[in-house]
Amino acid sequence: MEKKNIDWANLGFGYHETDKRFVANYKNGNWDEGTLTSDDKVVISECAGVLQYAQTCFEGMKAYTTEDGHIVIFRPDLNGARMEDSCRRLEMPVFPKERFVDAVVQTVKANAAYVPPFGSGATLYIRPYMFGSSAVIGVKPAEEYQFRVFTTPVGPYFKGGAKPITIRVSDYDRAAPHGTGHIKAGLNYAMSLYPIMEAHRQGFDENMYLDAATRTKVEETGGANFIFVTKDGKVVTPKSDSILPSITRRSLVAVAKDYLGLEVEEREVCFDEVKDFAECGLCGTAAVISPVGKINDHGKEICFPSGMEKMGPVTQKLYETLTGIQMGRIQAPEGWIKVVE
Numbered sequence: 001m002e003k004k005n006i007d008w009a010n011l012g013f014g015y016h017e018t019d020k021r022f023v024a025n026y027k028n029g030n031w032d033e034g035t036l037t038s039d040d041k042v043v044i045s046e047c048a049g050v051l052q053y054a055q056t057c058f059e060g061m062k063a064y065t066t067e068d069g070h071i072v073i074f075r076p077d078l079n080g081a082r083m084e085d086s087c088r089r090l091e092m093p094v095f096p097k098e099r100f101v102d103a104v105v106q107t108v109k110a111n112a113a114y115v116p117p118f119g120s121g122a123t124l125y126i127r128p129y130m131f132g133s134s135a136v137i138g139v140k141p142a143e144e145y146q147f148r149v150f151t152t153p154v155g156p157y158f159k160g161g162a163k164p165i166t167i168r169v170s171d172y173d174r175a176a177p178h179g180t181g182h183i184k185a186g187l188n189y190a191m192s193l194y195p196i197m198e199a200h201r202q203g204f205d206e207n208m209y210l211d212a213a214t215r216t217k218v219e220e221t222g223g224a225n226f227i228f229v230t231k232d233g234k235v236v237t238p239k240s241d242s243i244l245p246s247i248t249r250r251s252l253v254a255v256a257k258d259y260l261g262l263e264v265e266e267r268e269v270c271f272d273e274v275k276d277f278a279e280c281g282l283c284g285t286a287a288v289i290s291p292v293g294k295i296n297d298h299g300k301e302i303c304f305p306s307g308m309e310k311m312g313p314v315t316q317k318l319y320e321t322l323t324g325i326q327m328g329r330i331q332a333p334e335g336w337i338k339v340v341e
């Protein structure tokens with residue numbers, strides 16, 4: 001198969017239309033079979049549930065080429081299960097996780113020419129999503145839905161090495177207790193746009209959100225979970241019902257325990273103890289781990305000993321081991337790598 005003529009190394013993180021996308025429709029209580037289509041346009045009622053009351057959720061994952069030339073996806077079954085959870089909480093029909101994985105695989109296969117070659121650092125980003133497509137004017141769930149999967153090639157997350165970022169403690173909340181923080185709902189992102197733009201305007205890369213009820217515990221950023229390393233080498237990651245369960249974070253926890261023999265604590269993390277940690281990173285599909293060098297708490301700075309030049313040593317090891325597993329250099333745990341072709 002001939003690859004598209006794309007300057008992989010210089011791609012950014014943006015939408016670049018590919019050949020095919022998967023579309024399935026839910027009507028009269030059932031999902032249809034779904035199909036691949038070349039049509040990139042969505043046509044829905046002007047009164048669609050998604051447009052009026054934001055009834056939509058999504059997933060994000062990557063397909064990439066391994067060292068031995070296979071196209072693979074990392075743990076798509078977990079994305080499928082998480083999307084089921086998102087749908088239930090938003091009164092949307094579940095698209096079964098087995099069918100989700102099949103739709104993702106079909107879409108990636110159909111766009112194989114856009115999967116960047118091994119070594120380019122680029123990947124094919126996969127975006128499954130669902131939305132209420134039929135008209136609703138009274139506040140209630142839509143009766144019809146569309147599930148779609150599109151792909152878009154994206155460039156290397158870190159161009160020229162992973163430089164630590166600076167984040168600020170946000171005065172805004174990301175998720176209410178018993179709210180929707182644990183699901184990947186579009187609405188969680190809509191309301192995060194103002195705080196992230198404000199953070200950028202003030203010169204910060206990201207927001208650290210604290211728990212909305214007490215503002216004493218670390219939750220996550222707008223799109224990534226935290227992982228900390230203590231001065232004696234333990235990995236600590238916040239536990240909360242209002243955090244989005246990152247698949248990258250769950251995988252890093254397994255890597256820390258089973259591959260690196262590190263002690264891992266998944267527990268509530270008080271903001272007060274953050275100043276005593278040795279390393280801090282943000283984890284999510286896009287970057288795997290983004291090192292945090294500095295946290296600004298209303299003008300008071302917490303500077304991690306790992307500094308502003310490079311990742312801390314434990315973060316680095318976690319990063320190398322997980323990306324090694326993803327790229328096929330290190331034996332993956334059973335079921336982690338889905339081979340597309």
Ligand SMILES: *Cc1c(COP(=O)(O)O)cnc(C)c1O
Binds near residue numbers: 060220224225284
């Ligand atoms: C998607 C997302 C993450 C990262 O999850 P991954 O499965 O690791 O990509 C973390 N936090 C939020 C709020 C997210 O939406």
